[in-house]
Amino acid sequence: MAERIVKEAQVPFDLGGSRFDQIATELFSDYSRSRIQSWIKEGVLKVDGKITKPKEKLFGGETVSLDIVIEAQEDHEAQEMDLDVVYEDDDIMIVNKPAGLVVHPAVGNRDGTLMNAILHHAPETAHIPRAGIVHRLDKETTGLMVVAKTLAAQTDLVAQLQERSMGREYEAISIGVMTGGGVVDEPIGRHPHNRQKQAVEPVNGKDAVTHYRLVERFKNHTHIRLKLETGRTHQIRVHMAFIQYPLVGDPQYGGRLKMPKACSPELQDELRHFRRQALHAKKLELSHPITGEWMQWEIDLPEDMQKLLEALKKDMVESGSNDSEYF
Known part of the structure; x- marks a missing residue:
């Protein structure tokens, strides 16, 4: 199942003279700079309906539009597993990870991981990198982890970790x-x-x-x-x-x-x-x-x-x- 994101914003005149990628990052702050840049290069983030280079400077008054379809992560299977959810709302989920549970699928652990359980519990995370997992615990370490359920939440949580x-x-x-x-x-x-x-x-x-x-x-x-x-x-x-x-x-x-x-x-x-x-x-x-x-x-x-x-x-x-x- 795919998710379509359609957004549009007008460039403020006080941002005139700045690069397209910098302005787009400011206008669509819910998404990370690297994701914005990749969308510009893919041609799904446009200026006045036209594909524009990331470094091109804008004057102000232009319309920046985004229209993209995000495919689910087909390579990771959703699996019904016991999941100790401590808190959940529309944007985040707090889980209590038990010992012995691997966080991400990898060689030797393609299924039965926390990511597989999250994809089943919250199918919307299939459209988010790593199913919204922003930090990890070792396999044998127990305790609390936060999972993002939207791209905007993930971007903000990653920034909190970095800061x-x-x-x-x-x-x-x-x-x-x-x-x-x-x-x-x-x-x-x-x-x-x-x-x-x-x-x-x-x-x-x-x-x-x-x-x-x-x-x-x-x-x-x-x-x-x-x-x-x-x-x-x-x-x-x-x-x-x-x-x-x-x-x-x-x-x-x-x-x-x-x-x-x-x-x-x-x-x-x-x-x-x-x-x-x-x-x-x-x-x-x-x-x-x-x-x-x-x-x-x-x-x-x-x-x-x-x-x-x-x-x-x-x-x-x-x-x-x-x-x-x-x-």
Whole structure:
């Protein structure tokens, strides 16, 4: 099923002397600059009914018109799947992603992904790049994600991410006992020897900033809250491993499981069977892309992380240590 977009606007005289692509971006601000430029090159965005070059200057008073048919993304199948929708309106959807769910289809995961589920739940997203998904979580990371249901919403949400105005907070359980919170400001890039991993790369990496603070401290672990300024691939996992506090259950950045000395059988069992990184996207806040209203959502930790925290607390008590410390 295709969607047709028909729009028209007159060029204000105070924009006279500016380039066509710049004026069109101003007039049709619901859409990104790159999308506007591609429509001009395709000849579907015209000036007074004529195909015009992007760099051509306009005088003011001309009529800019858009008439385009957007085809659905045929290569991705809509699939009926369980989808935990926390909030939804005509423009956005907030979902709580479970562990084990891949966000985008890829080699080896052509179906059964979050994108397939979104295409079934909200068929209108078939006309939006990546079905409206504007940011991602790793397969084994749980928690909140925002999905755009219109092109205008997607453009605005992407801008919020780029401007770092969208708030994203996570909770995690790290290996090791931290003495306090802090900031990791280290660039991240592709690992020089392992293409499947990321690493702190001072020369070729992109800027990455992670703020972390203590929630609760145990004998050999720390429950932490983290806030991102940037959104690099595996950012939290890489940064925590870099400062020697890798996440529980993260074989990619935390290495082989090492059982703490003298820990209870219950805790040993929980650690041995915790097969994913203990990371949860707990809080999301943003400006609604259409109304401008500031909105926020917060979701409880998943059951596996709650059980691990309970085992850590119990281990403190049974060992005769002082109660876990709260911050």
